Amino acid sequence: MNQLDKLENKSIFLLREAYNQFKDLCMLWSIGKDSTVLLWLARKAFFGHVPFPLVHIDTTFKIPEMIEYRDTLARQLGLDMIIGMNTQAVTQKRTFPDGQLSRLQCCQTLKSEALINTINASWPRQRLNSMTGQYEIDQTNQVFTGVIVGLRADEEGSRSKERYFSARDQLSHWDISDQPPEFWNQYKTEFAPGTHIRIHPLLDWTELNIWEYIEREQIPLVQLYFNQQPPSQAGFRYRSLGCWPCTRPIASQARTVSEIVAELRTGQLANIAERSGREQDKEDGGGLEELRSKGYM
DSSP: OOHHHHHHHHHHHHHHHHHHHOSSEEEEOOSSHHHHHHHHHHHHHTTTOOOSOEEEEOOSOBOHHHHHHHHHHHHHHTOOEEEEOOHHHHHTTOSTTTTSSOHHHHHIIIIIHHHHHHHTTOSOOEEEOTTTOOEEEOOOOOOOOEEEOOOOTTTSGGGGGOOSEEEEOTTOOOOTTOOOOOOTTOOOOOOOTTOEEEEOTTTTOOHHHHHHHHHHHTOOOOGGGSOOSOTTSOOEEOSSOOBGGGBOOEEOOOOSHHHHHHHHHTTTTTTSOTTTTBHHHHHTTTOOHHHHHTTOO
């Protein structure tokens, strides 16, 4: 059994354990490579079916290709897709692109607040109708107390402090000092009533592992990850995806998954943070710990 097989088996075990232990589960899908790998693993874990809704927080500032990819794949795979949004903030133009907030304040408003109120069913949300293929107002009031997330420990500093099963309060606030130990594959899955849980099946995966798995499984991705410039021009691609005002591509000639794997194996990106193109990280001095303690992904 190679390293990818071991990682896959552990992630599938964690997904099944979460489904067994927690009643009201959903899974975040950011449309990025990590959460798409997580979606693939969920389909494997449950034999082609994803038995819980996928939640996407739409800031209205995602790169258009990302939304097109999300809806196409959701319809193709028959996913139970829920869309959450801070409609009031968008309507009132309380955003960074509108000059009203800093980048971090914008993330807190359009992502964290929207996520908290979407999983708590406090705000209206849209749900994909599998029969019509169109989004409609979600008529259910289901509250999700378990949220599966595709974060990795090596991606960013605060995420290295996470656990596979990570407790949050009812407002999704994270007390970093109060995390259960997880030794020898023993996981705490019993929590006090009212506790919200984040589940992290990809915690041990590296960026290279993710791309090797995408290559092995032939997982379809949004084309923004690949250099699409003519060969005669300097190439660039996105290494990490987010909102267009705060996301910058990197210089790269990689046009295929295999070329990205080769690029990562050379080590030429080893000293460049994976999220170096995410401008909100720089505003916070390179970390997202404070933002994540208040409910951010």
